Amino acid sequence: MILQDTIVALATPSGAGAIAVIRVSGPKAIEIVAPLFQSIKGKDLTKQKSHTLHLGHLVEDTKVYDQVLISLFKGTNSYTGEPTVEISCHGSTFIQQQIIQLLLRKGCRMATPGEFTMRSFLNGKMDLSQAEAVSDLIASDNEASHQIAMQQMRGGFSNEIAKLREELLNFASLIELELDFSEEDVEFADRTAFRELVNRIEFVLKRLIDSFAVGNVIKNGIPVAIVGEPNVGKSTLLNALLNEERAIVSDIAGTTRDTIEDELVINGIGFRFIDTAGIRETKDVVESIGIQKTFEKIEQAQVVLYLFESLKFKEQSSDYIIEIERIKNKYPQKPLVVVINKIDLLSETEIQNIKLQLETLNVKLQTISAKNKIGVEELKNALLNFVDTGALRNNETIITNTRHYDSLLKALEEIEKVKWGLDGNLSADLMAIDIRQALYYFGEITGQVTNDELLGNIFANFCIGK
Incomplete structure (x- = not known):
């Protein structure tokens, strides 16, 4: 795919603002913009150095469009790897559209979503994972997802994959060489060293694959379902966690009839809290639908906060313990936090008795008063403990992209075939097939192996202007 035309798009968010940036990129970018630009110092834009700024007006015939600041990037010294002009104009939507229409008339084409970044990839400024x-x-939208994206954009992940691919490629070349001299029964690839490399690649691949579980929740936020009987304080807890009146709070049981969701960032990790309808027997059709949605949200959640009211729990502890065991058995893979609300109504001795009763259930217990915001910070800390951020703290590579995850799984499968072949003294020609496949999947990640359909799918998810 070779792109020879010149494209234009708004690089800043659409809508009115103080300043808007319109990006023009392609072989004729400077050639198209220069005749339209009148510098306040009479400069010829085509004769200016790269990476310079120039103040002037955009003019067509006698019509002045706006006073603008031109950022000039010549040759391959730009984000896209081709001549680029960025026009900083005033943020009126009318001015933005007038300038873009002017540039379209002069020979530009409207950029498709992600086309600037796709050109950057095609021109070798970055690999596909970057x-x-x-x-x-x-x-x-939080510190953790920002940190992961920055590490990947700076090449942390691709460098790790490229190094493994290069080492495997070196051995693959020796294996292929053995095939050329198959009649002479010579061995160019040291099988012991090759086995060590395969073991190391297997270890790295498994670590990267395992990191996807953490990376995916950090990227998309961790869904937390707040469930329990009606009127135990679920909406009050949501409001306390978010520190705003997000959900309607009332003494009337069944007030929340649908799920309410909102997000909160705790220590750089995004959590998506879901306040659900109270679980109880009811003949109300609308409330029944809400309760059904509650169980659907529990299925989708990664952490469940099961809320009980302190006085009711004290009076009917055996019934509630049975209920907790039922939820644990129904959702054995989901972390369950039992939250006893309204502890301000109990004495310290009564609180300790509740804790003793729940010790045998092996669940996380938090005691709070959502209304008075007692224990809310401790609950937030408990939620953080469900996220393994060790890799983040150690600046290790974390996978967040499903495409990368799929390619890594396939590469691991091929590497395990190679390992099996080494252990079984398989012939070089059969091992070479699996090595080539592993190299193919490594190349898929960084874009050394790609096609137009794959690029179209990836960059279609970008915003226009980037």
Whole structure:
């Protein structure tokens, strides 16, 4: 795919603002913009150095469009790896559209979503995994997802994959050489060293694959379902966690009839809290639908906060313990936090008795008063403990992209075939097939192996202008 035309798009968010940036990129970018630009110092834009700024007006015949600041990038010294002009104009939507229409009339084409970044990839300014990280960086809404995207964009992940691929490629070359001299029964590839490499590649691949579980929740937020009987304080807890009146709170049981969701960032990790309808027997059709949705949200959640009211729990502890065991058995893979609300109504001795009763259930217990915001910070800390952020603290590579995850799984499968072949003294020609496949899947990640359909799918998810 070779792109020879010149494209234009708004690089800043659409809508009115103080300043808007319109990006023009392609072989004729400077050639198209220069005749339209009148510098306040009479400069010829085509004769200016790269990476310079120029103040002037955009003019067509006698019509002045706006006073603008031109950023000039010549040759391959730009984000896209081709001549680029960025026009900083005033943020009126009318001015933005007038300038873009002017540039379209003069020979530009409207950029498709992600086309600037795709050109950057095609021109060798970044590999495919780095290009995908650009989209993740734009979408990052908390410290952890930002950190992961930055590491990937700076080449942390691709460098690790490229190094493994290069080492495997070196051995693959020796294996292929053995095939050329098959009649002479010579061995160019040291099988002991090759086995050590395969074991190391297997270890790295498994570590990267395992990191996806953490990376995926950090990227998309961790869904937490707040469930329990009606009127135990679920909506009050949601409001306390978010520190705002997000959910309606009432003494009337069944007030929440649908799920309410909102997000909160705790120590750089995004959590998506879901306040659900109270679980109880009811003949109300609408409330019944809400309760059904509650169980659907529990299925989708990664952590369940099961809320009980302290006085009711004290009076009917055996019934509630049976209920907790039922939820644990129904959702054995989901972390369950039992939250006893309204502890301000109990004495310290009564609180300790509840803790003793729940010790045998092997569940996380938190005692709070959502109304008075007692224990809410401790609950937030308990939620953080469900996220393994060790890799983040140690600046290790974390996988967040499903495409990368799929390619890593396939590469691991091929590497395990190679390992099996080594252990079984398989012939070089059969091992070579599996090595080639492993190299193919490594290349898929960084874009050394790609096609137009794959690129179209990846960059279609970008915003226009990036």
